[in-house]
Amino acid sequence: MRDVIVIGSGIIGSNIARELSKYDLKITIVDKENDVCKGASKANSAIVHGGHDPESNTLVAKLNVEGNEMFEELCKDLSVPFKRNGALVVGFNDDDKKTLNELLNRSIKNGVKGARIINSEEVYKKEPNLTAGIVSALFVPSSGIVGVYELTIALCENAIVNGVQFKNNFCVKEINKDGDVFTVESENGDKIKSKIVINASGIEGQKTSELICEEEFDIKGYKGEYYLLDKENLVTSTIFKCPSKHGKGVLITPTVHGNIIVGPNNNFVENGEDRTVSKDGLEDISKKALETVDKLDFRNNIRNFAGVRAKVGTNEFIIGENKKIESFYNVVGIASPGLTASPAISNMVREWVVEKMGCKIKKDFINKREQTYFHELSIEEKNELIEKDKSYGQIVCRCEGITEGEILESIRRPLGAVTIEGVKRRCRAGAGRCQGGFCQTRVLELLKNEKGLSSKEVVLDNNGSNILV
C-alpha cells in the first residue's frame, strides 16, 4: 500500500514526485513508456519563460513567474544545465510597438522582473544577426533556457534516490476506488494501491481521469514542429516575433548546449501520439523564422522533431482535486508555459498532499545530485578523473565530446538509461551533428554489455524500436 501514486513521469509528474519525496510518504511514479520524459517534456522549446505572455491575474501567470524564479536553485542542486539568457520580443512597425507596450504592462502586472522596452540600436547591439527593420523590442531578462530532459530525468532520479519507486512500462488501464483506497491497474495486470492518485499523464490526462469519473474538461493535442540546428553563435537571447494579426510567429533560441532551436508551429492533431514532422510544417516554420533572423541557414539542420501540447480550451491549467473523487488530483492540460511553471505547480500539489496526509518532512532528504560533465572540467580535474577511471579518457561521441565514462555513468545511475536515446538524453552521446552516425555502434555495445542484452535486444527509443534484426 502506497501513500501516493503519480501517473506520468514528464516534467510535471517528476517535479511532483521529487517534491513529495521530501516527506515521509510512500510514493510510486508510473509511466507507460520504457523511460521517463517520453512525451511533451522531451520535445518542446526548453524555454523558462519570463512571464510576459500569459493573461494577467490568472493561475498560469502566477505559476509562470513563481516557477521561473525557482530554476537557478533547482538546476544547480540537480546538476542540470540552465542559463538565464534573456528574451527579446521584436517589433517591426507601429502596430507592433503598441503591442509591445501592452506586453510590457502585462509583464509588470504579472511581476516579471526587469522587463523593459529597448530601442532598435540596443536590439542590434545585443543581437547583431537579427533581420533588419526592427524598431523596438520587449526585453525580458529573466527568460531562460534549460536542458529539459536532463531536468526531468534528474528530478525523477533524485526522487528515486529519496525513496520513490519508479515503474516503467506501466500503462494504466483501470483506476478504482474502494473506500479510501485507490487501485491502479496496468495493462499487464499489475496492481498498485494508494491513498492518493495524482494524474500527471500529459496528453493522456483526460483519458486517465475518465478511468475513474466523467470529466468536464476536454484535452486536445496541438503539435509543434521544430528544427534543431548545429552549434552556432547566431543569437544569444530567445527571439520571439511580436504577436500580430498574422499570428505569433516562431521563436529562435540557443539551447543550453549551443545549438539553435527554431519553432514551433501549433496544429491540432487527432492523435496525441502523432509526433511526425511534415514538409509543409517545416517550410512554414523556416519561412517565419527568417522574418526575425534572416541569417539562419537551414542547411545546418541536424534534426527535426515534434511534440504535442496537451491543451484545454480555457487557456488555464487544470490543477486540483477532483470534485467527485476525493484524493484524486488532476494536474493536466499543462501546455506552455508548463515547463516553467512545473516547480511552482509541484509546490501547490505538495501543500495539498501534506495537508491531507499530515506527513512530516524527512531529515535525510538528499537534495543534491551530481553528474560528470567531462568537457566542463579543468585539465587537472580531467586527469584526476582519468587516473581513477580510465573510461573517462575515451571520447565516444566525437561531436559532443562525450566520454565512455559519462556514457557508462548514464547507464549505471539510479534510473539509468536503457535505450540509445535514453543515453543521449542523459549525457548527449549522439546528440550532435552526426546524430550518432559514428558513436551509435559503440553506445549499443556499451548498453548491451552493461545490461546483459544481445545486440538485437537493444532499442533506439520505444519498446519495439530494435536497431538490429
Added chain:
Amino acid sequence: MTYDLIVIGGGPAGLASGLSAFEEGVNKVLIIERDVEVGGILNQCIHNGFGLHTFKEELTGPEYAQKYIDMIKETDIEIKLNTMVMKIDDEKNVHILNSEDGYKVIKGRSIILAMGCRERTRGAISIPGSRPAGVLTAGTAQKYVNMLGEKVGNKALILGSGDIGLIMARRLSLEGTEVLGVVELMEHSNGLTRNIVQCLDDYDIPLYLSHTVTNIIGDNRLEKVIISKVDENKKPIEGTEKEFDVDTLLLSVGLIPENDLINDMDIDFDNRTKGVVVNESMETSVEGIFSCGNALHVHDLVDFVSTEAKEAGRSVAKYLGVDKKEVGKKEIILKNGVGLTYTVPQKINVDKVEKIVGVMFRVNKIYENVKIVIESNGKKIKEYNRDHMLPAEMEKIILTKDMLEQCNEEIEIKVTDMEV
C-alpha cells in the same frame, strides 16, 4: 616532447602524409588516431576496387590500408591510438585525450589536418515523417554489417546512388537483406558506372532516378517509406508517390569534411569545399598547418587521397627545412569560373612551385564536349578538351610554372562551349 610533425587522423590521408613526410626526412612524426586501429574508414570498406592508381592492383579497403601500415612499420613514426585531439591552441599546441596520457598538451613544429569526413544525416535534408529505428546512414550500416557482424534489417530501401549507396545495396543483398530499390534525387547516378553494373544490375535492384523520400512511417521500427518523383527544381510532384514496405532506410546523401576541430581557430575556411583554404603546398592560412584528404575536400577515390596526402607530407618536409624568409610572396588566387563548384588548392604561391601544380576541381552539372579554359587578366593561358564531366567525378588539371609566371594575381578556371 616536441614533434616535427603531428598528423591528426590515421586514415588514408594521415598515413600517406605522415609516411611521405618521414621519407622526405622529417624525423619525429606522430600520427594521432581516435579509433582502436589506424586505417580509418577503409577498415569497413571490405569491397575491392581500391589501389588501381597507387599500387596498380585491385585491393580491398583493409588491404589498401595495410600496405601503408606495413610501410610505416619500417619507419620510426609514432602512432597514438584511442586518442582524441581536443583542440589546437593559438601556439599550435595539440591537446590530446586518451586513457593512458590523460589530457595532455603536445607540441608540433608542423601539423597536418587529416580528420576525414562524415556522412550527411536525415536532418541535413529534413526528411518528413516519424523517427523510428531502422533509418541509418550507409556508413553506420556498413560498420554494423562489416565490422560487427550484425544484420541491420530484412527489407531495405537506399536513398542516394553515390558509390557508398550502391556498394551497400550489394552488401545488404549478400547478407540476406532484400534491397527493394535505390532512390536518387538527380536524373543521373552519382556513382561509378562499374558500381551501377556490379551492385545494382547484377542483383536486379531497381534505380529510381529523379525520386526522393517524402515520408517515413513507423512508430517504433520503420514500417514504410514513401518516395515521390521530383520536378526539374527537385521538388516532389504530388500524385507520384510509391510506397515501400521496408524496415530499413539507408541514407547515402553526401559526405562533409570533418573540421569541427578547427571551428574556434583563426584559419581560412572555404564554404564550398567545407574544408580549409590551402595553397599549392596544401598549407592552410596558418603557417605550418597543412590539410589533405577528405578533411580538405571529399574525394572519389582513396588513390587520389593518397596522392594529395603525399604532396602534403613533402610540403611539410620543405617547410621544416627551408628558411621561410627566402620564399617570395607572389600569390595567385584561383577563381571558380562558369561551371566550377570549387578548386583545391584555392591559391598558389608561385615561388614555391618547383615545376608543376595539380589543381583538383568539381563541376556543377554534366558536361559533354566542352573545354576547360584557364584565363588570367582576360588572357587565355591554356585550354583542355573534355568529352565528359560529371559533378560526382573530381577533375584534375596541371598548371606548369611557365604558365603561372604568365599570370597576374588571379586565375580563372571555367567551362566553355557546348553543354548538355
